[in-house]
Amino acid sequence: MTTILSADHLSYRVGHATILADLSLAIEAGRRTAIIGPNGAGKSTLLRLLAGLARPTSGRVLLAGRDIHEFKRQALARRLAVLPQGVEAPADMTVRRLVDCGRFPYRSYFRAEDPQKDREAVDWAMEVTHVANLQGREVQSLSGGERQRAFLAMVLAQQPKVLLLDEPTTYLDMAHQLEVMQIIAAVNRQYGMTVVMVLHDINHALQYADAVAVLHEHCIVRQGSPQDVISAELLADVFGVEADSFTDRAGRRVLSPVALVRH
Ligand SMILES: Nc1ncnc2c1ncn2[C@@H]1O[C@H](COP(=O)(O)OP(=O)(O)OP(=O)(O)O)[C@@H](O)[C@H]1O
Numbered sequence: 001m002t003t004i005l006s007a008d009h010l011s012y013r014v015g016h017a018t019i020l021a022d023l024s025l026a027i028e029a030g031r032r033t034a035i036i037g038p039n040g041a042g043k044s045t046l047l048r049l050l051a052g053l054a055r056p057t058s059g060r061v062l063l064a065g066r067d068i069h070e071f072k073r074q075a076l077a078r079r080l081a082v083l084p085q086g087v088e089a090p091a092d093m094t095v096r097r098l099v100d101c102g103r104f105p106y107r108s109y110f111r112a113e114d115p116q117k118d119r120e121a122v123d124w125a126m127e128v129t130h131v132a133n134l135q136g137r138e139v140q141s142l143s144g145g146e147r148q149r150a151f152l153a154m155v156l157a158q159q160p161k162v163l164l165l166d167e168p169t170t171y172l173d174m175a176h177q178l179e180v181m182q183i184i185a186a187v188n189r190q191y192g193m194t195v196v197m198v199l200h201d202i203n204h205a206l207q208y209a210d211a212v213a214v215l216h217e218h219c220i221v222r223q224g225s226p227q228d229v230i231s232a233e234l235l236a237d238v239f240g241v242e243a244d245s246f247t248d249r250a251g252r253r254v255l256s257p258v259a260l261v262r263h
Pocket residue numbers: 014017019037038039040041042043044045046
């Protein structure tokens with residue numbers, strides 16, 4: 001296993017508040033890693049630090065062994081793409097135009113290095129996310145599920161080695177959640193793209209991640225394979241819920257939260 005992205009003794013403080021404390025984490029190349037943890041644990045903050053969007057108070061983020069803040073913006077964007085929560089497209093922007101924005105790392109002063117390659121990348125990204133038929137539509141007119149796939153297409157058009165996703169299924173119904181998770185899994189499998197995703201749905205982490213890191217009280221408290229890490233005990237200890245545990249038809253554990261833990 002090769003580590004492609006790592007957090008090396010990261011701390012992040014805002015004023016007197018400690019958000020992350022001496023956190024270390026190694027992301028293996030080619031895998032799907034889920035970051036899970038309760039509301040306010042610092043998952044989005046960690047993702048922003050891993051993406052180089054914020055600077056840690058202390059410690060470093062290393063991409064392929066090099067401090068992420070040493071990369072120039074475009075060089076970084078060719079290697080790593082991030083889809084934060086709640087991004088909006090400008091008014092009137094069509095799906096194709098949005099997805100085309102993902103090609104910015106391959107352009108200088110808005111001149112394409114290779115327009116044919118850009119077109120192919122945009123077509124490919126729309127194809128895998130099933131938005132090709134929506135390419136002429138305005139992004140703002142799309143449903144939540146369609147919009148999420150359009151933004152996913154935008155970051156895929158970037159053709160990064162590492163893709164960071166913050167709660168990619170928020171606000172989607174069950175079928176659209178599964179569709180997005182399947183697209184992410186397919187891109188990882190077929191193109192070897194490393195995926196790091198903040199997930200709230202424990203069962204998605206069990207089903208779609210092959211590594212999981214649990215963030216709680218400023219630190220990674222557990223990490224490993226989802227089947228080893230995600231258990232009824234974890235849900236009680238970290239999330240404060242009692243859960244029933246089942247086995248699905250593929251023999252995987254499925255957890256169903258049933259009550260708050262009584263103290
Ligand atoms: N710029 C900031 N100033 C003050 N507090 C901040 C700042 N950024 C984050 N925080 C605080 O840090 C904590 C972690 O926030 P973060 O959004 O990273 O958590 P999260 O695990 O992603 O939460 P959620 O699951 O609710 O999305 C929260 O208590 C938040 O209020």
